[in-house]
Amino acid sequence: MIDLINTLQDGIAQLQTWLYVDVAQPLLFALGLMGYDEETYDALYWVIIGMLQIVVMYAVLRPLEALRPIEPWQDRKATRVDILYTWIAKLGVYNMLFFMLLQPWFDRLQSLMAIHGIPNIQLDGFWPGLSDHPLVSFLIYLVVLDVAGYWYHRWQHRFGVWWELHAVHHSQRQMSLWTDDRNHVLDTVIEAGFFAALSLFIGVEPGQYVVLVAVSNVLQSVQHVNARLPFGPVLERLLVSPSFHRRHHAIGYGHEGTRYGCNFGVLLPWWDMLFRTASWDTTPEPTGIRDQLPAPEGHLRDYGRGWWAQQFRAIPRIAMRMRTTLGGAR
Amino acid sequence: MKLSLVGSFLASLRPRSWGGFFIAALLTLPGFAVAAERVIVLDSAEAQLSLIDPVTRKVVDTLPTGKEPHHLMITPDRSSLIVANSVSNSLMFIDPRSGQLQRRLEGVDDPYQLGFSPDHRWFVTAALRLNRVDIYRYDGRNFTVSKRIPIGKTPSHLNFSSDGKLVFVTLQDSGELAAIDLATQTIAWRMPVGNAPAGLWMTPNDQYLLVGMTGEDNVAVVDWRKQKVVKRIPTGRGAHNFRGLNDGSHVAISNRVSNTISIIDYQTLTKTRDITGLLPGPDDMELTADRRFLWVTFRFARQVGVIDMSTYKLVDTIRVGRSPHGIYFANRAPLLGPNPD
Numbered sequence: 001m002i003d004l005i006n007t008l009q010d011g012i013a014q015l016q017t018w019l020y021v022d023v024a025q026p027l028l029f030a031l032g033l034m035g036y037d038e039e040t041y042d043a044l045y046w047v048i049i050g051m052l053q054i055v056v057m058y059a060v061l062r063p064l065e066a067l068r069p070i071e072p073w074q075d076r077k078a079t080r081v082d083i084l085y086t087w088i089a090k091l092g093v094y095n096m097l098f099f100m101l102l103q104p105w106f107d108r109l110q111s112l113m114a115i116h117g118i119p120n121i122q123l124d125g126f127w128p129g130l131s132d133h134p135l136v137s138f139l140i141y142l143v144v145l146d147v148a149g150y151w152y153h154r155w156q157h158r159f160g161v162w163w164e165l166h167a168v169h170h171s172q173r174q175m176s177l178w179t180d181d182r183n184h185v186l187d188t189v190i191e192a193g194f195f196a197a198l199s200l201f202i203g204v205e206p207g208q209y210v211v212l213v214a215v216s217n218v219l220q221s222v223q224h225v226n227a228r229l230p231f232g233p234v235l236e237r238l239l240v241s242p243s244f245h246r247r248h249h250a251i252g253y254g255h256e257g258t259r260y261g262c263n264f265g266v267l268l269p270w271w272d273m274l275f276r277t278a279s280w281d282t283t284p285e286p287t288g289i290r291d292q293l294p295a296p297e298g299h300l301r302d303y304g305r306g307w308w309a310q311q312f313r314a315i316p317r318i319a320m321r322m323r324t325t326l327g328g329a330r
Numbered sequence: 331m332k333l334s335l336v337g338s339f340l341a342s343l344r345p346r347s348w349g350g351f352f353i354a355a356l357l358t359l360p361g362f363a364v365a366a367e368r369v370i371v372l373d374s375a376e377a378q379l380s381l382i383d384p385v386t387r388k389v390v391d392t393l394p395t396g397k398e399p400h401h402l403m404i405t406p407d408r409s410s411l412i413v414a415n416s417v418s419n420s421l422m423f424i425d426p427r428s429g430q431l432q433r434r435l436e437g438v439d440d441p442y443q444l445g446f447s448p449d450h451r452w453f454v455t456a457a458l459r460l461n462r463v464d465i466y467r468y469d470g471r472n473f474t475v476s477k478r479i480p481i482g483k484t485p486s487h488l489n490f491s492s493d494g495k496l497v498f499v500t501l502q503d504s505g506e507l508a509a510i511d512l513a514t515q516t517i518a519w520r521m522p523v524g525n526a527p528a529g530l531w532m533t534p535n536d537q538y539l540l541v542g543m544t545g546e547d548n549v550a551v552v553d554w555r556k557q558k559v560v561k562r563i564p565t566g567r568g569a570h571n572f573r574g575l576n577d578g579s580h581v582a583i584s585n586r587v588s589n590t591i592s593i594i595d596y597q598t599l600t601k602t603r604d605i606t607g608l609l610p611g612p613d614d615m616e617l618t619a620d621r622r623f624l625w626v627t628f629r630f631a632r633q634v635g636v637i638d639m640s641t642y643k644l645v646d647t648i649r650v651g652r653s654p655h656g657i658y659f660a661n662r663a664p665l666l667g668p669n670p671d
Binding site for chain 2: 013016017020021025026029032034035037038041042045208
């Protein structure tokens with residue numbers, strides 16, 4: 001097993017070196033961008049990890065979906081657009097971009113704080129020698145970012161305009177291993193900005209941040225899989241399981257747009273238990289948004305089939321929400 | 331040997347315990363076995379350092395550091411090696427021979443590069459992320475902030491004038507070389523020097539300052555008193571960092587894009603040789619006391635290499651962590667003049 005891990009690590013290292021030395025570095029040198037030398041080399045590692053994630057997800061989760069499906073799919077094509085979302089998101093493009101864009105501003109802020117004698121926040125620095133151990137600090141950041149993720153998700157369901165963006169994610173009525181990354185690009189940008197800013201504020205380093213994102217991505221992909229994967233009563237209370245999260249996607253049972261919701265947890269169900277929004281009912285129910293259903297239940301609203309359609313159709317919905325909100329205010 | 335390790339272990343368990351320190355100190359006195367020397371390599375992307383047996387050239391241990399340790403520096407009394415954790419904003423003091431932890435110092439902002447002034451009064455850090463140079467007053471043990479100086483973009487490498495009056499700093503993304511007056515603790519001057527300047531090396535009698543141009547393929551020769559580039563020595567693409575070869579006339583420079591090391595004659599200011607056949611990303615170097623072997627970190631290959639300086643061939647490579655950067659061992663050839671580790 002150790003040999004296998006070492007072989008895999010060697011393979012990743014060789015690929016990273018090859019991509020860097022033969023592709024990225026000559027380009028940086030030619031463009032006069034050698035100031036980004038080290039960062040680019042480090043970032044390549046995570047791009048490779050992102051690609052591997054997709055391969056592993058497909059190799060492990062796809063057979064499970066075929067062998068142990070929770071629900072039969074009526075229209076396989078409807079799940080394919082989610083694969084495109086996954087490639088964009090899993091390579092960490094948004095997150096890396098935001099981290100890079102925000103980093104100089106936070107560094108400037110940190111520098112000003114030091115000059116004016118304001119203590120710097122390093123969440124993992126409270127117990128030097130223990131809390132700054134890579135694994136321990138990783139777990140600390142994971143928990144802190146997860147509680148923030150819980151509230152972020154609740155707000156996505158709480159505010160109308162925001163919900164219309166998040167509705168792109170919920171509009172997939174055939175959940176699959178690819179569904180996690182199906183999000184409105186604006187929603188992804190806001191989310192990446194929020195978490196990158198929070199991470200910088202509490203002292204997460206870029207390398208560790210990408211690992212946190214990578215771990216979170218894998219677990220969230222598992223949560224959306226269309227396969228029976230019982231976690232059991234103990235593990236289910238430690239980690240968000242596919243059935244726990246599927247409940248959140250269930251029309252009427254898990255959410256009702258902005259009016260009701262349960263099981264908002266991102267990786268850990270602890271916050272749902274703490275704030276009393278947990279539902280442990282695992283009965284499979286139709287997933288999606290009530291609006292998509294035919295009358296009399298819904299309005300047969302079309303949220304779009306392709307990537308562009310799903311992105312653009314959010315705009316009139318947001319406009320309608322704003323009109324309603326402003327009309328209500330008058 | 332075993333007793334010494336036990337003492338160090340006790341000390342590392344309870345770094346503030348006088349008992350632990352006492353036992354560790356006692357066991358390392360002459361008469362007791364002395365800790366085996368290790369080659370210490372910082373793995374900046376993995377928050378750890380690798381300890382290599384210099385004889386067998388095998389990694390014998392890895393120890394956790396803070397986040398992104400890039401560079402290291404021996405204290406003036408040679409009792410500690412300082413590992414600068416740039417993202418953790420901390421310094422770690424370790425035994426220069428064994429690599430074992432002695433103490434930590436928190437609250438040192440972004441210590442990417444570091445150095446002591448030749449008169450040992452000042453400890454200076456280049457805060458690469460924060461675009462700042464910080465000056466600390468040093469009394470032999472304690473570091474007190476004296477001045478934080480905002481400066482151009484990404485200050486990366488430091489060097490001093492031999493009289494301790496000036497600290498020089500390369501500003502990687504500003505393409506400049508700057509000098510800070512340590513008496514007034516203000517920027518004395520800044521001058522353009524080229525694309526992505528990095529390592530700094532002072533020739534004897536403080537005549538010229540050599541600057542490795544990582545965004546170019548040369549070493550800039552700077553007459554720093556006149557603030558003028560007087561010559562460019564073609565070396566290789568990505569010229570980065572220096573190590574004096576202690577032979578009275580040569581200094582090595584790593585070329586991070588060409589993947590070579592050039593040997594420069596600092597008397598004639600010409601390149602005399604290229605060492606080729608290396609791995610990607612040669613970066614920091616260290617020379618054995620007998621000048622026989624040049625150890626080098628290969629930043630983009632996860633390896634440390636050993637070059638036989640009699641044949642100029644890479645004779646050994648040692649697998650370490652991701653992004654190996656700073657390297658040190660106690661039994662090394664002396665440094666020339668004010669030049670840093």
